[in-house]
Amino acid sequence: MDFLNRILGAFGKRIVRAVSGVGDFFLFVASAWGWMLRPPYRFSVLFRQMEFIGVKSIGIIMLVGTFSGAVFSLQTGYAFGLFNAETLVGATVGIALARELAPVFTGLMVVARAGSAMAAELGSMVVTEQVDALHTMAVNPVQYLVVPRLVAAVLMLPLLNAIFLAMGILGSYFVGVYLLNIPEGPFMTQLEYYLDGSDIVQGLIKASIFGFVLVAISTYQGMMTHGGAEGVGRSTTRAVVISSVSILVLDYFLTTWILEFFPKF
Amino acid sequence: MEKTTKDRIRLVKVHKSFGTQKVLDGVDLSIPGGSITVILGRSGEGKSVLLKHLIGLLKADQGQVFVDGIDITPMGPHDLNELRRRFGMLFQNGALFDSLNVFENVAFPLKEHSRLSRSEIEKTVIEKLALVGLKDVGKKMPAELSGGMRKRVGLARAIALSPEIILYDEPTTGLDPLMTDSVNNLILEMQKKLKVTSVVISHDIESTFQLADKIAMLHDGKIIEEGPPETFKKTQHPFVKKFLEGRSENEVIL
Numbered sequence: 429m430d431f432l433n434r435i436l437g438a439f440g441k442r443i444v445r446a447v448s449g450v451g452d453f454f455l456f457v458a459s460a461w462g463w464m465l466r467p468p469y470r471f472s473v474l475f476r477q478m479e480f481i482g483v484k485s486i487g488i489i490m491l492v493g494t495f496s497g498a499v500f501s502l503q504t505g506y507a508f509g510l511f512n513a514e515t516l517v518g519a520t521v522g523i524a525l526a527r528e529l530a531p532v533f534t535g536l537m538v539v540a541r542a543g544s545a546m547a548a549e550l551g552s553m554v555v556t557e558q559v560d561a562l563h564t565m566a567v568n569p570v571q572y573l574v575v576p577r578l579v580a581a582v583l584m585l586p587l588l589n590a591i592f593l594a595m596g597i598l599g600s601y602f603v604g605v606y607l608l609n610i611p612e613g614p615f616m617t618q619l620e621y622y623l624d625g626s627d628i629v630q631g632l633i634k635a636s637i638f639g640f641v642l643v644a645i646s647t648y649q650g651m652m653t654h655g656g657a658e659g660v661g662r663s664t665t666r667a668v669v670i671s672s673v674s675i676l677v678l679d680y681f682l683t684t685w686i687l688e689f690f691p692k693f
Numbered sequence: 694m695e696k697t698t699k700d701r702i703r704l705v706k707v708h709k710s711f712g713t714q715k716v717l718d719g720v721d722l723s724i725p726g727g728s729i730t731v732i733l734g735r736s737g738e739g740k741s742v743l744l745k746h747l748i749g750l751l752k753a754d755q756g757q758v759f760v761d762g763i764d765i766t767p768m769g770p771h772d773l774n775e776l777r778r779r780f781g782m783l784f785q786n787g788a789l790f791d792s793l794n795v796f797e798n799v800a801f802p803l804k805e806h807s808r809l810s811r812s813e814i815e816k817t818v819i820e821k822l823a824l825v826g827l828k829d830v831g832k833k834m835p836a837e838l839s840g841g842m843r844k845r846v847g848l849a850r851a852i853a854l855s856p857e858i859i860l861y862d863e864p865t866t867g868l869d870p871l872m873t874d875s876v877n878n879l880i881l882e883m884q885k886k887l888k889v890t891s892v893v894i895s896h897d898i899e900s901t902f903q904l905a906d907k908i909a910m911l912h913d914g915k916i917i918e919e920g921p922p923e924t925f926k927k928t929q930h931p932f933v934k935k936f937l938e939g940r941s942e943n944e945v946i947l
Contacts, residue, residue: 436877557788565802
């Protein structure tokens with residue numbers, strides 16, 4: 429009986445800890461919203477974050493975008509070839525990229541590049557008392573450190589998403605037209621016919637939401653760091669894992685929601 | 694509400710625990726204005742925890758902290774921000790922002806809280822850096838500085854807004870004897886020039902007697918002895934005696 433009690437107790441403790449962790453996270457997000465609206469607005473800090481999250485991610489987004497479009501084109505090209513529908517490759521790849529692949533991959537790449545860096549930077553600021561120093565100088569750390577990163581991500585992710593999409597379609601075009609010898613005319617006509625503005629818009633919305641979520645999670649993990657260098661490592665790992673999983677899970681729910689608003693077929 | 698005239702800061706029965714670990718167990722302490730108070734204690738006794746209570750970085754589980762007669766424990770973020778403008782704090786390793794260079798670090802509180810123009814800020818920063826004996830280091834990043842220099846820059850930043858109360862968290866820990874002496878002189882000089890109230894956390898006995906107008910000893914979560922250096926030296930408290938003599942009597946104290 430005692431043994432059973434202990435097992436149940438340990439299990440219960442884990443659940444309580446998990447639930448209170450989630451609660452702390454939502455309080456953190458709420459406080460970030462509150463501080464976002466309050467002056468002072470530090471534009472120079474915001475621009476620096478926009479450069480870090482956005483401009484410096486362009487190279488990798490172009491690379492990943494091109495090859496995602498290219499490989500998807502290659503696969504669908506062979507498959508569609510089985511029933512002589514190669515001309516639909518462009519449209520298929522275009523829609524898939526616009527609606528799903530571009531926002532999700534953009535989110536994941538930014539998690540890898542910027543989310544990890546944020547968790548590590550904020551984490552080391554916590555353990556070296558720089559965050560305490562902000563407090564003592566009467567500057568709110570959430571407002572100074574978290575808000576600019578959140579706003580920057582919400583603004584820059586759609587832009588990165590657009591670049592990813594453009595490069596993906598370019599990659600798809602090269603593979604489709606030059607490698608698989610799909611005639612250029614039908615390839616482009618089908619693409620233009622099937623790919624709507626609304627497909628692109630829903631991708632951009634998704635990217636923006638992913639940006640908010642990944643920065644909220646990464647900065648939260650950074651700010652909650654304790655226990656020296658090991659703690660910083662732990663926070664960084666958690667930031668990357670939780671952000672990536674959240675993006676993929678959230679994508680499903682966002683998609684069901686978006687399909688209600690933008691019925692396609 | 695209790696008012697005190699001479700004491701700038703007064704702690705009344707302050708308790709603080711982290712999880713099951715009791716760190717402060719009813720600390721009573723008064724810190725007189727315009728002088729240097731040193732809080733002595735062994736490493737890990739919760740001296741920094743105590744210091745963080747004075748400026749509201751940590752909230753007491755129980756008890757009160759009065760600054761200029763006003764209890765700060767129930768204060769919300771807004772009032773705390775107002776309060777903190779009266780304070781400057783030097784952290785153990787300087788806690789400089791490592792994404793900003795030395796100049797930007799010292800200018801940071803000025804940019805945030807004063808309406809000074811760019812050229813006035815520049816003038817103030819140079820002046821504060823000169824006060825801690827530094828010049829021509831403005832463009833350096835914190836990572837390029839030695840430990841002693843980092844503390845000096847941290848001090849320059851702490852005094853940028855001319856605070857009335859300066860808190861020093863182990864200002865001489867990890868410094869060589871010469872640097873220790875120069876940091877101690879710096880603290881005394883700040884005291885003389887700026888007429889501030891200083892609170893110093895330390896476990897360095899020599900520095901303590903060099904600096905202190907008042908000494909308080911923190912042990913087992915309580916202040917076990919306090920007073921001016923002359924009377925503190927003559928203490929009959931067995932633990933304080935042992936501490937001052939640096940004897941561990943072969944006990945393994947962990």
